Amino acid sequence: MKFDIDLDNVPVHVGIIMDGNGRFATAKGLARSEGHKAGAETLRRIAIDAADIGIKYLTVYAFSTENWKRPKDEVSGIMKLLYKYLKDWDKYIGGRHVRIRVIGDISDFDPVLKKMIEFVENSTKKETELTLNIALGYGGRNEIISAAKKMAEDYKSDKLKLDEVNEDVFSKYLYTSDIPDPDLIIRPGGEVRISNFLVWQSAYSEFYFTDTLWPDFTKENLLEAVAYYQSKHRRFGGL
């Protein structure tokens, strides 16, 4: 392996903005849907690699609130892909003990896909090797607004007092309430921005950007990102 990592200091929670599927397909003269297919395959591989090196939580940005604005065909293609992977998850993950959770607002998703999500979440909920959080219908600002609304309701019904509100309490109202903040966020695909992903949770995360397109992302890229994290990692109390 080109990138030696310290297995005792692996980031507990890694977030990935899976970008570059469209460009991957276009460069090969293929339809964008082929890029998403290749991206889903990369996610399967990288989830196994993440489990192998001891990452406990992997959160991937699979469908943002903004993605609803894409052409209808592309949106329905991504939805079909999600259904297919979730349905056969056991087969894809090769016997690894992965818990699947979805974070985001899936209220506008097709009821059949919603049922499948519920089924996979329930049937994997006892798995502890790796938790794979799939962000769907997700937007960080939206998440913060819905947390604020839930807090306002609890305040109104006297479940929450104003002087009890602090960062920890606020965090409990987010989709990630029982998940530690990400230590490392990886963005392949060449863009250098957060794009509304884990906006609150990434306040102290390390960021790793690479030009590699998501479908081309390999275990070597993951190890390089972890090595980068380890070279930067500061203990609590730093900035």
Ligand code: FPP
């Ligand atoms: C961004 O690439 C990618 C997406 C909007 C979709 C990501 C979805 C998957 C990888 C499939 C998820 C599957 C499962 C099983 C969770 P882009 O289309 O913006 O690429 P571009 O910037 O090159 O156009």
